[in-house]
Amino acid sequence: MKQFLSFVKKEFFHIWRDKSTLLILLGMPVVQIVIFGFALTNEVKNSRIAVLDPSKDASSLAITAELDASRYFDLEKNLVNFAQVEEEFRRGKIKLAVIFPAHFADDLQHFNKATVQLIADASDPNVANTLTNYATAIITDYQARITGNKQLPYTIQTEMRMLYNPQMKGAFNFVPGLMAMVLLLVCTMMTAITIVKEKEMGTMEVMLVSPMRPQMVVLAKAVPYLFISSINIATILLLSVYALEVPINGSLFLVVAESILFTLVSLSLGLLISSSAGTQQTAMFISLIGLFMPTLMLSGFMFPIENMPLPLRVISNIVPAKWYYLVVRSVMIKGVGLQEIWKETLVLFGMLVFFLTLAIRKFKIRLA
């Protein structure tokens, strides 16, 4: 035990003395929360639009006013002719153009039918889609109001409710994803790098000649990173609850417990990498390309797995972050308990046993 403590103490010295790395390790979750939370959001707010309205009647003006008043749109310009529409798009000034026909209100009242044209800049298809949906919703809303009590004989009204995330906040999605990424980065990459560093320096040799058991060396390496990860989990949860207003609907204890399970999976992955990598650069490269990229792409956090072709969907199952992401999202946002996520938890646990066994078996007690 004394051996173990001496080693852990030494590891803390290493981390403490390397202030820049420490700053990155502890600051990274804060920076990512800020970037993802306030800058990189999927929500479309204050998009600039232009309106071409030759009729300028009560109805068209009312719709224009409502569009401008909504938080999704800002009216940039009133256009006077059709040629200007393309010009504005080309200059990148606007994301959406709303075009009314001449005699819009007349058409509406006399023919019970009027068209509004929505032109969106689909060079970013997701944004274009979202904007046309928002605009359509606002126009439909207006229509419903002027129709008022004049009930049409047959109408189907859809009523939508956004369960678990009524305001459709992006943060609900990325906070669990971010936790997976940060834990993976700190635990896997840092463990792999520090172990490989000892190999490179030649100190690992001295360690292996000492009576210290290799398993103990590995375990002692992991302790400080487990500690840093706990701080990171706390930082992310505090920031997401208080700064981004993401609720923890389920049990906080369950979130933390699952996070620790995932941390252990990441640590054993780091260990596995360290046993096959010879230099710190290789370790970093394997961690980034072999783990970080698949996590980003295949965990379901950036891109929905359901839309992927079958081979990718199959591969996504071996990405640990996918399961952790599912678990955290379910517990934090939907507020479910262990009975709903035991399968995912079991998968993570299986991965932990598998990777750890493999890593310990691969970890060479003798150098050759």
Added chain:
Amino acid sequence: MPEKVITADKLTKRFGDFTAVDQISFEVEKGEIFGFLGANGAGKTTAMRMLCGLSMPTSGAATVAGFDVYRDNEKIKRNIGYMSQKFSLYDDLTVKENMQFYGGIYGKSDAFIKNKTAYILDELHLEKEAHVLVRSLPLGWKQKLAFSVAVFHEPGIVFLDEPTGGVDPVTRREFWNMIYQASDSGITVFVTTHYMDEAEYCNRVSIMVDGRIEALDTPGALKQQHEARSMDEVFLKLARKAKRGEG
């Protein structure tokens, strides 16, 4: 009959087709300074690693401190110190922290570590540098400190793998004085080197060529056998037979 602390009998290590160490046999007595010489790639380090339990022999037998290298790996580790070819202290730890760490992983008591640390700092005149990061020490001091750390836990045998590489002659001399001191206190020293003047300091030397031991005796006897004035000449005569290139 003096106690034999290291014995090797036809010890062999193969890496695939390549025989790094080819049936070497020798014995080292307690308190002896045993020089293990050879050109780069002759197999010195591999042989030493087998004795330290870092590398599994392919065939042959060996014991260290009375323990078998195949089975009693862990017991051997408790009885030896090791200084690797690469610098084996932690740069970002202070002089004192390094000693505390190595004392710690050998499971020594706090009182032992405290006394021993004070003793070594005094011996090396490093009291003022106790809280200085090892990184900022000159290389010679680092090497001397590394040796002190290798024998910190007072092992019966210490293995030194080219301990004086890149060190100036004065420091090398001081380093060898430390080795003599250790030897006087009963520690067996097993040292690899390719500095032939250092070979003269050893009680006995073995010279490895292409994985085999070509000569093994006291420096005086070797010089006589090969009609040479210095170990340098002995070495050159033997090493010329080498077929392996520098490795």
